[in-house]
Amino acid sequence: xxxxxxxxxxxxxxxxxxxxxxxxxxxxxxxxxxxxxxxxxxxxxxxxxxxxxxxxxxxxxxxxxxxxxxxxxxxxxxxxxxxxxxxxxxxxxxxxxxxxxxxxxxxxxxxxxxx
Amino acid sequence: xxxxxxxxxxxxxxxxxxxxxxxxxxxxxxxxxxxxxxxxxxxxxxxxxxxxxxxxxxxxxxxxxxxxxxxxxxxxxxxxxxxxxxxxxxxxxxxxxxxxxxxxxxxxxxxxxxxxxxxxx
Numbered sequence: 430x431x432x433x434x435x436x437x438x439x440x441x442x443x444x445x446x447x448x449x450x451x452x453x454x455x456x457x458x459x460x461x462x463x464x465x466x467x468x469x470x471x472x473x474x475x476x477x478x479x480x481x482x483x484x485x486x487x488x489x490x491x492x493x494x495x496x497x498x499x500x501x502x503x504x505x506x507x508x509x510x511x512x513x514x515x516x517x518x519x520x521x522x523x524x525x526x527x528x529x530x531x532x533x534x535x536x537x538x539x540x541x542x543x544x
Numbered sequence: 545x546x547x548x549x550x551x552x553x554x555x556x557x558x559x560x561x562x563x564x565x566x567x568x569x570x571x572x573x574x575x576x577x578x579x580x581x582x583x584x585x586x587x588x589x590x591x592x593x594x595x596x597x598x599x600x601x602x603x604x605x606x607x608x609x610x611x612x613x614x615x616x617x618x619x620x621x622x623x624x625x626x627x628x629x630x631x632x633x634x635x636x637x638x639x640x641x642x643x644x645x646x647x648x649x650x651x652x653x654x655x656x657x658x659x660x661x662x663x664x665x
Contacts, residue, residue, distance in 0.1 A: 530641035
């Protein structure tokens, strides 16, 4: 079974600074996708960024980027120029290519942004 | 963009009551929908996979008779918590998978509802 581990229950960052959230996963599949979701206090699930395992290039979405290390099964999220609105719970998620959308989530990391 | 509507957003009811939660894809067809449960400050745990026109697939440890799922159309799945008790109080979130042949698939293959906060007194 696939597992996703986020070892940082809480992280904090100063506004305008950079923070990195860690995620590791375990799978025997070769075809899979990785995601970072943001869940603000409203509890809405917001897709931040996604990475296809077959792509070597790290995904980037504006201030958000990932460091995808396939051999190490690591998928960290870097948030640059942190903003107050980035404060939320962040979940790393895994989806096998043939799973028809079934997601496995990590435990989550609560990110606090200090002004 | 694609939107998933989940209703109700909040429900408070007495122990023993059955509660129905709806998950509706508004502008795309969703053959497959998912139901998750989330306790405060914890992760989302998949409860079941809902498939249009067939029986739902439940995750290990989830009681089928307790959490009834019906996916009668390509845009609607319902979760009914039967004879709810205080321990069923939780946040329930659905997500809808965009069918692969949809033009919306490449943009984002799955969309979440805004969740239902269920409180059983």
